[in-house]
C-alpha cells in the first residue's frame with residue numbers, strides 16, 4: 001500500500017517527535033512542516049526537511065493527505081477546522097482543544113467536510129498503562145475499587161506557553177488529559193457519578209502546576225489522578241486495589257508488582273511493633289495467605305496509532321481514538337476545573 005503523506009504543523013518538541021517517528025513508519029511519510037517561528041523553519045531546512053512558506057501553501061499541496069497539529073493548545077481548533085475545510089484528514093495533539101465547545105466545532109467540521117479527525121492520545125500505548133488496564137479488566141484482583149494514577153516531577157511547569165492560560169497552559173491540560181484518558185479506557189462502560197478536584201499553585205499562579213482529581217464511578221470505583229511538579233520523591237506511578245488483590249508499578253518502566261490473596265483468614269498474625277505501639281490490623285501479610293509475583297510490562301508499539309489512522313481513512317478499521325471518548329475526557333477535565341473553582345464535588349452528567 002502507498003504511504004500516506006503527512007504535513008506537521010508546529011515543529012517544536014512534539015512536532016519534531018512526530019517527524020522523527022515517520023522515518024520508521026511503513027504507513028506514513030513526511031510531506032513537510034509549517035511553523036510560525038522562522039527559527040523552526042530554518043532548523044527543519046537544515047535537516048533537509050521541506051518547510052512550507054505558509055499554512056495556505058501547506059494546505060494547497062494536493063499530495064498532503066493528513067495534517068498533524070502540534071502547536072500550543074489555543075490554536076488547535078482553528079488550524080484543525082481550516083485543514084479539514086481544505087480536504088485534509090486531521091490528527092490533533094492532546095489536549096484536543098481548550099474546552100468542549102471548541103471540540104464540538106471540530107467534530108462538526110469533520111462531519112461537514114467528511115474528513116477523519118482524531119487525537120494523538122499516545123499514552124494509551126504506554127506499557128505500564130496496558131499492564132494495569134489488563135489486570136483490572138481480567139478480574140485477577142477481584143472487584144477493583146480504587147485506581148491511583150500518579151505522575152510527578154520536581155521541575156515546576158516548563159517555562160514556555162505551558163505557564164500561560166491564554167495558550168492552554170497548566171498541568172490538567174498537559175498531563176491530566178493523558179491520565180484521565182487512560183482511566184476512561186479502563187472504565188469505558190461505567191458511568192461517572194461525581195468528581196472532586198483540587199489544583200496546585202505551588203510554583204505558578206497563572207495556571208495549575210498540579211492536580212489531584214478524584215473520579216467517582218457509579219459502580220463504586222474511585223479513580224484518583226494526580227499530577228505534581230514539585231515532588232522530589234514520587235508516589236507509585238500506578239497503585240490499584242481490588243477486593244482480593246493489589247497491583248503497583250513504582251516508576252517509569254518498572255515491573256508491575258501483583259499481590260493476590262489466597263486465603264482471607266490469617267490466624268498467626270504477628271503484630272508490628274513500632275516505637276510507640278503495636279498493631280495487628282496493619283501488619284503485612286506473608287506468602288501463607290498472599291501470592292506475590294511480578295508481571296513484566298508488555299511490548300507495545302505506538303506506531304499502531306498511525307497504522308490505525310491510515311486504515312480508518314481507507315475504511316478498513318474503526319478509528320481507535322474516538323470523538324465521544326475525547327469529548328468525555330474533555331468534560332471530565334471541565335468538571336474537575338469547576339470542582340476546584342467552587343471547592344466542592346461536582347455531579348457528572350455522563351455521556352456514555
Ligand SMILES: NC(=O)c1ccc[n+]([C@@H]2O[C@H](COP(=O)([O-])OP(=O)(O)OC[C@H]3O[C@@H](n4cnc5c(N)ncnc54)[C@H](O)[C@@H]3O)[C@@H](O)[C@H]2O)c1
Pocket residue numbers: 009010011012013014015034035036037040069070071072073075093094095120121122160161174
Ligand atoms: N502526546 C504527547 O505525548 C505530547 C507531548 C508533548 C506535547 N504534546 C502536545 O503537542 C503540542 C505542542 O507541544 P510542544 O511541547 O511541542 O510545544 P513547543 O512549544 O515545543 O512547540 C510548538 C510549536 O508550535 C509553533 N506554533 C505556535 N503557533 C503556531 C501556529 N499558529 N502555526 C504554526 N506553528 C505554530 C511554535 O513556534 C512551536 O515551534 C501541545 O498541544 C502539547 O500538549 C503532546
